[in-house]
Amino acid sequence: MKEIILCRYGEIILKGANRPEFEGALTRELKRRLAPYGRFSVRRAESTVYVTPEDGSCDLDGAYETAKLVFGFVGVTRAAECEKTMESVLETARAYLPPLMGSARTFRVDAKRSDKHFPKTSPEIAAEVGGAILSAAPRLRVDLHHPDVMIRVEIRDRAAYVHAGQEKGAGGLPRGTSGRGLLLLSGGIDSPVAGYMMAKRGVEIEALHFESFPYTSERAREKVFTLAEELCRYCSRIHIHVISLTRIQEELRRSCDEEFFTLMLRRFMMKLAERCAKEYGCRAILTGESLGQVASQTMDALAVTDAATDTPILRPLIGMDKEEIVEISRKIGTFDTSILPYEDCCTVFTPRHPKTKPTENEILSQVAKIDFDGLLDEAYATLYTETRRVDESYL
Ligand code: ATP
Numbered sequence: 001m002k003e004i005i006l007c008r009y010g011e012i013i014l015k016g017a018n019r020p021e022f023e024g025a026l027t028r029e030l031k032r033r034l035a036p037y038g039r040f041s042v043r044r045a046e047s048t049v050y051v052t053p054e055d056g057s058c059d060l061d062g063a064y065e066t067a068k069l070v071f072g073f074v075g076v077t078r079a080a081e082c083e084k085t086m087e088s089v090l091e092t093a094r095a096y097l098p099p100l101m102g103s104a105r106t107f108r109v110d111a112k113r114s115d116k117h118f119p120k121t122s123p124e125i126a127a128e129v130g131g132a133i134l135s136a137a138p139r140l141r142v143d144l145h146h147p148d149v150m151i152r153v154e155i156r157d158r159a160a161y162v163h164a165g166q167e168k169g170a171g172g173l174p175r176g177t178s179g180r181g182l183l184l185l186s187g188g189i190d191s192p193v194a195g196y197m198m199a200k201r202g203v204e205i206e207a208l209h210f211e212s213f214p215y216t217s218e219r220a221r222e223k224v225f226t227l228a229e230e231l232c233r234y235c236s237r238i239h240i241h242v243i244s245l246t247r248i249q250e251e252l253r254r255s256c257d258e259e260f261f262t263l264m265l266r267r268f269m270m271k272l273a274e275r276c277a278k279e280y281g282c283r284a285i286l287t288g289e290s291l292g293q294v295a296s297q298t299m300d301a302l303a304v305t306d307a308a309t310d311t312p313i314l315r316p317l318i319g320m321d322k323e324e325i326v327e328i329s330r331k332i333g334t335f336d337t338s339i340l341p342y343e344d345c346c347t348v349f350t351p352r353h354p355k356t357k358p359t360e361n362e363i364l365s366q367v368a369k370i371d372f373d374g375l376l377d378e379a380y381a382t383l384y385t386e387t388r389r390v391d392e393s394y395l
């Protein structure tokens, strides 16, 4: 019996004339992600990608788990493929399904026939397959309303498929179909979640991290690289650019009013991010900011942050509560790393009473106290880049 993986795509179906471009990006990404698990043929038909192992050495379990992480698919399932005859479908159902049903007590069969030349109707196919399962596994019962297991039989273009239980895919849009974005990645809970959410919308993620040696430590930096590695499960590969803010922060402390430290720092961050985004082909800056979460994320503070740059700043968490962000962070597996207690440059020299209703004029008068452009150039010159990837297929 031949077992394959069926991956169904969602939103891409609505893409009209651009659909082939999205489909191409989706299958290219899937192929690269499957490469470590052996040789597979990948074919598209009827809004489904068919992943077929080319030889017995393929790791189908690994391929299946990975397919569930690829953005663009809404459902992923393992299926037995067989000839398009009723005998073959019944024989396959009897052999393939009972071992998959574990402790289930009830099931339902749904049949779908996209090949209308098949001699039986969908209800007839479902009834016959149901009967075959009952005779192969008499402990099971049919329950049409609340089945433990949903079995599907599909008569498609080239073959028939039998499977039990489709799992949710990662959803979203294929990697890169929304362009590239520069994620401001701190060691906190929010920014990795922001990166995940934008990657889900098809953005290829490039990261920028700011550090402030010796006020921030080697371990704080390693933590950020670990977060980037964890995000690679969804983003496949991330270049992490690192810039030192030490000189800027020391200068701010020396020359600016304390209540503006954080806002001025964020101004520098956005200016540096803008340069980095231009150099590395990123169309937007992505942050983990959420309205009202801290003093630098009030509406007025966000307005003066935005005024620093013409590059769009996308904030996918803007309307979310911390609890909701934490829930996603746990789901995507970055939470335990995020809560490791290392310092961030934003927590160095924090003002006791930060300004929450700043105006652009107040910020400009702070900017006038320092050599803003000189400090910017000096900081940008410290940029270096590390790369993290999901595996060597992403070299
Ligand atoms: P996070 O939990 O992601 O650290 P936060 O709630 O602590 O966010 P801030 O420290 O105000 O909030 O930072 C807001 C956003 O600014 C972060 O989500 C991140 O996008 C960016 N940011 C903060 N610190 C850094 C840093 N050291 N390097 C890069 N980006 C940063």
Ligand code: MG
Residues within 6 Å of the ligand: 186, 187, 188, 344, 346
């Ligand atoms: Mg932070």
